[in-house]
Amino acid sequence: MDLLLLLQKTLVSLFSAVAAAILISKLRGKRLNLPPGPFALPIVGSWLQIGNNLGHHDFTNYAKKFGQLFLLRMGQRNIAVISSTELAREVLLTRGKEFGSRSRNIVYDIFTGKGQDLVFAEYGDHWRKMRRIMSVPFFTNRVVQQYRREWETEVAKVVEEVRRNPAAAEEGVVLRRRLELMVYNNVYKMMFDKRFDSEEDPLFVKLKSVNGERSKLGQSLEYNFGDFVPILRPFLRGYLKTCREVMSRRLNIYKDSFIHQKKKSVVATRNGMVEKNIDLKCGIDHFLEAQKNGEINEDNVLFIVENMNAAAIDTTVWALEWAIAELINNPRIQAKLRTEIDTVLGPKNQVTEPDTHKLPYLQAVIKETLRLRMIVPCLVPHMNLHQANLGGYDIPAECRIYINAWWLANNPAHWGKPEEFRPKRFLEEESNVQVNGNNIKYIPFGVGRRNCPGMLIAMAVLGITLGSLVQNFELLPPPGQSKIDMAENSGQFATRMLNHATIVLKPRYV
Template sequence: MDLLLLEKVLIGLFSAIVVAAVVSKLRGKKFKLPPGPIPIPIFGNWLQVGDDLNHRNLTEYAKRFGDIFLLRMGQRNLAVVSSPDLAKEVLHTQGVEFGSRTRNVVFDIFTGKGQDMVFTVYGEHWRKMRRIMTVPFFTNKVVQQYHQGWEAEAAAVVDDVKKMPESATTGIVLRRRLQLMMYNNMYRIMFDRRFESEEDPLFVKLKALNGERSRLAQSFEYNYGDFIPILRPFLRGYLKLCQQVKERRLQLFKDYFVDERKKLVSTKQGDNGLKCAIDHMLEAQQKGEINEDNVLYIVENINVAAIETTLWSIEWGIAELVNHPEIQSKLRHELDTVLGPGVQITEPDTTKLPYLQAVIKETLRLRMAIPLLVPHMNLHDAKLGGFDIPAESKILVNAWWLANNPEHWKKPEEFRPERFLEEEAKVEANGNDFRYLPFGVGRRSCPGIILALPILGITIGRLVQNFELLPPPGQSKIDTSEKGGQFSLHILKHSTIVLKPRSF
């Protein structure tokens, strides 16, 4: 059976070489393509570039080939944009032309080939999903309804940490408790539910399945099968595992959350209580605007896009404050001075604390959770930067390099919140400056900015108010090595941190 498979692969490769050579000649006459390394038939630049298309590797290619360059990754064209002007073209000026999403063998599985909002192609389905999701998730009204819950969850973190004697001596892996907090923040909004502890069996199961989903989706291991479809038979085991994880996750969402909410609502006839997000989704389903699969894939999006990315940013912010005690002290002084010692920060307070805002902005600049943004795609042939971009090319905006290029930023390698109070005082996280796009901008920007910023402010503010954050005994700093994924950036090691309680 293996020999038969190998024979088919070799025949396919030979046929593809002939086709690729012909197509290459035809395209060479038709297109003025962006610069890039010289591709070879079938494999394109894959053998030169490899699978690891992280933001730092792509930055090195930008330094060689310019602000726009093209990689031929097997049968896929991948255009990478690395300047503010070109980012504006992709995300704003030509937002419709480049507003779609590229296909990916693994994300196709986890999103039902774009039945969600984040990864669907640009068109009527995306507009409908965006509209349905906006009211229950992404408005100021949602912030006003739920910020007290976020404050209560942050207070619970503080209380739980104080009950752990080792937290003040040898230290704890704070991320574990913050993960529970983030799940509770979002599950309050989605289902009016929360988990009592890290040991809650349903939370343990949910966290494990979501973690496996992230590992499988963000890995670069499967790129060869995505780039060269004829090699996909070698991914059969990997894709089967993805399918199994997808099915188990969606079943868990349905059985323990969506159906449970349906039952609860049906037994509370005439109840005038606060609607949670899933109630809006189910109403849209009843009206025939979306189907049950769409509902489940919206839950899938929130579990990954809202919970994990915000958690990564909180973790990065804490790590930088541990490693920069002078910045931590300055932030603590602002909190004590503006609010008063021991007066716990609330969501409305976050706008009164410019240094806290600067710390958050600097964290999102230096340690951008989605450094390449979510990939874009042009459905039709397009022009960009004076070059032709063939239809269905994958477009990556290297937002991390836009925010860390020394030609545009003063000493970008330094963690220096003061830059957002001094030379970059007018720059905001909402995309008002195309050098700084932590949430993207335009039609396909991340709407979660409206939730992420206050949650970051409340969480980081409460921790700095109540604790002195330190590295473990014997260490001067904690490890901030990066781990990149398909388009993610999180800390490699979930560090142990010492949290010494403050007395007021």
């Protein structure tokens, strides 16, 4: 009897919700001039038609049908997608403040403490404060010069280890694993003045495991239905519980193994040593100082570390994977890059960060990789806190706004043969186009208030690493294969290689 009563109440509630949604939808339709988009039902919107996938290729196809600004009504979520340079400029630059907040989902609310971090914080005082605090230790050219020798040393260790491994030159190795350790060392040196000795380092293994779990859970598209349609959220109870458990374990590792250790060393320094020069401070020194001054709290410190693990490490590794695969699949481009390095630097003079600025073809290879294989193809979604008008249409308040940056950089109306991997385009017809977003059709790091602040570091690490690998090895597919598989794995925000490639690295110098 109780079960029957519960079922009746559920049906009545559902009927009432549907009726209310229909009424609200009709009233809203009279008030608002919404952008075009797929037909939307009450409660579920267009979700039953579209499903959970919201990738840049899907958005490109919808734009061809509905226009350069279209709206997806996915349950309770309104999602506006922009595919034109003019509207992208308006959202990111002209009206960057109005559209400068972030739209999260139910999983990223867990992973960011509902926006206590930098990446997913709403635009306002908290975001400005976090950006300022993170800029000094991470996001300036001064930081590149402070750490570039460390990065060069890390690449040199990779080159030496690969050279000593006979399997690398014969059946091949999954180079990604060693590059991942290298990038972790780069980032953790900046954050904690810490590096890991090997892939077997117990702390590195633990850290890589929990970060991998976070990436898998966050990038998955499987939970979108619960984010779009709240009445379905109970079906995600187990998933969200797992997310909270993983997040708790990650934050505890950051706290116990790094932050508390750093606090102890600071106490020891104050008790018996001279305070460090500001030029030698690592990231956590700045964060703890900001916490001591009352600018941020301990949770903010933890979420800064969380951001660097997710945003700085993963994206750099994924970009390196794509670039290496493209060089293997385009041997003439790889040979041309190697010739440039040998000609400019001379035989065996190893690539350094300053050298990368003397190697225009190397820079073009990186830029072309980030164009064709854009890591965050629709950028991190923006949001307008209040109702707005855009392109002649009304945009509802708290609308999730995607800029299809991949399409802007691959639209044949603006690019010659965009489907080809052709670095020389950035030395010829697109020679004035830079990664900093000086031309809105190419914004791999975004542009405006919410651009990716790690651009300088990423470009430096990519340049040193790719230059050194091509200089020291001939990069080839494994025996029996002519190409590297370039299948994509598109997640919530990022596009990675579906499979970690095995590659052959034949040493040039013995």
